[in-house]
Amino acid sequence: MSKVVKIDRKTxxxxxxxxxxxxxxxxxxxxxxxxxxxxPDHPAPLGVYIHAVVYIIVFYYNYFFxxxxxxxxxxxxxxxxxxxIFVILLVSGAEFLSSLTRPEPDGHxxxxxxxxxxxxxxxxxxxxxxxxxxxxxxxxxxxxKIERMNEKIMSEQKDMELANLKKQLNPxxxxxxxxxxxxxxxxxxxxxxxxxxxxxxxxxxALYEDSQEVExxxxxxxxxxxxxxxxxxxxxxxxxxxxxxRQVSSDLKIAPLLFISLIENAFKYGMASSKPSVIMISxxxxxxxxxxxxxxxxxxxxxxxxSSSGIGLSNLKRRLDLVYSNHYNLEYGISGNIFxxxxxxxxxxxxx
Numbered sequence: 001m002s003k004v005v006k007i008d009r010k011t012x013x014x015x016x017x018x019x020x021x022x023x024x025x026x027x028x029x030x031x032x033x034x035x036x037x038x039x040p041d042h043p044a045p046l047g048v049y050i051h052a053v054v055y056i057i058v059f060y061y062n063y064f065f066x067x068x069x070x071x072x073x074x075x076x077x078x079x080x081x082x083x084x085i086f087v088i089l090l091v092s093g094a095e096f097l098s099s100l101t102r103p104e105p106d107g108h109x110x111x112x113x114x115x116x117x118x119x120x121x122x123x124x125x126x127x128x129x130x131x132x133x134x135x136x137x138x139x140x141x142x143x144x145k146i147e148r149m150n151e152k153i154m155s156e157q158k159d160m161e162l163a164n165l166k167k168q169l170n171p172x173x174x175x176x177x178x179x180x181x182x183x184x185x186x187x188x189x190x191x192x193x194x195x196x197x198x199x200x201x202x203x204x205x206a207l208y209e210d211s212q213e214v215e216x217x218x219x220x221x222x223x224x225x226x227x228x229x230x231x232x233x234x235x236x237x238x239x240x241x242x243x244x245x246r247q248v249s250s251d252l253k254i255a256p257l258l259f260i261s262l263i264e265n266a267f268k269y270g271m272a273s274s275k276p277s278v279i280m281i282s283x284x285x286x287x288x289x290x291x292x293x294x295x296x297x298x299x300x301x302x303x304x305x306x307s308s309s310g311i312g313l314s315n316l317k318r319r320l321d322l323v324y325s326n327h328y329n330l331e332y333g334i335s336g337n338i339f340x341x342x343x344x345x346x347x348x349x350x351x352x
Contacts, residue, residue: 051123054094055130058087063134071135072142087127095120174203180232195232198225205256212323213253216290216347220244220283223259227281230267238271241280248285252347255323259283259292261312262332262341269339270296278338291344298339320345 062083070079098119177199184192205222224244234240263281270279277297284291313332320328324345332341 050094050097054090058127059130059134062131063138067138083131091124091127177229184232195229198229214256216252216254217248219254219256237276239278243282245285254347261316262292262294266294266296269298272299288347289344294341296339298334298337
């Protein structure tokens with residue numbers, strides 16, 4: 001059963017571009033060179049077209065066979081020898097055929113007619129130039145292909161790393177939230193039931209929202225639900241201030257779950273069972289820039305607890321580097337006994 005060779009549009013365009021390049025770089029100068037020694041009233045000798053065909057054969061034989069079979073397989077010496085032998089044989093054959101069709105010098109020729117040896121050297125040089133052109137095009141296409149493959153690999157690695165970071169983040173806040181609900185069961189079972197229902201909505205968002213970007217409004221709803229669950233641990237000693245807009249443009253998109261690490265840090269390090277503490281959370285949207293700012297009391301004795309915070313902040317920064325690169329600003333640190341974090345991200349809309 002014969003194999004059907006399919007030629008796609010890209011291949012056809014590539015062949016056309018090659019022929020155009022060869023025609024302009026080699027055939028056109030050949031015709032002009034020959035016409036300079038020929039009477040304009042008489043057609044160019046057949047040898048002109050023979051040489052043009054030689055250049056095309058040299059180009060494509062080197063392009064499709066010699067480079068792939070020898071040069072790309074690191075057989076450099078054999079490649080050079082093969083090119084030289086092939087060009088010499090082809091040019092010699094072309095010169096022989098041209099001599100059979102070349103007219104005798106008469107009144108139709110004007111100017112000094114170059115000798116056969118000079119013409120052979122010229123044709124050999126142009127054939128080597130054709131080899132150089134095919135090499136340049138081949139290496140250019142190979143470099144482009146390698147670049148595309150590298151970009152694809154980097155994109156796949158980026159997606160895998162983002163997915164891995166997200167998987168590390170979800171159990172992180174789930175673990176703490178379950179602890180909060182467990183502590184609440186013994187105090188207020190009705191509130192604990194409401195908390196479980198609220199947690200189920202959060203898990204639905206965190207587990208089934210797999211897209212790289214979500215509506216900012218949905219992500220802010222998740223943040224509000226998260227804060228409501230974290231409030232279960234608050235007592236009279238804790239002062240909480242939350243300012244999150246409820247109406248934002250539906251065009252604004254953001255990578256999901258970016259603010260959770262900062263907010264969880266505020267609760268984790270800003271609460272002490274027997275000491276007054278303050279937690280302030282503010283999210284603002286200005287144009288296409290969203291900003292999350294937190295301030296909380298800082299109790300150094302909790303720094304030894306490595307259950308989540310270090311992982312959360314390092315994951316957050318890595319996700320920001322992967323998704324927003326130079327389009328974000330993250331700062332955090334301690335001022336006195338207050339821990340401050342500030343994250344600003346430049347977002348784009350659907351129409352941009």
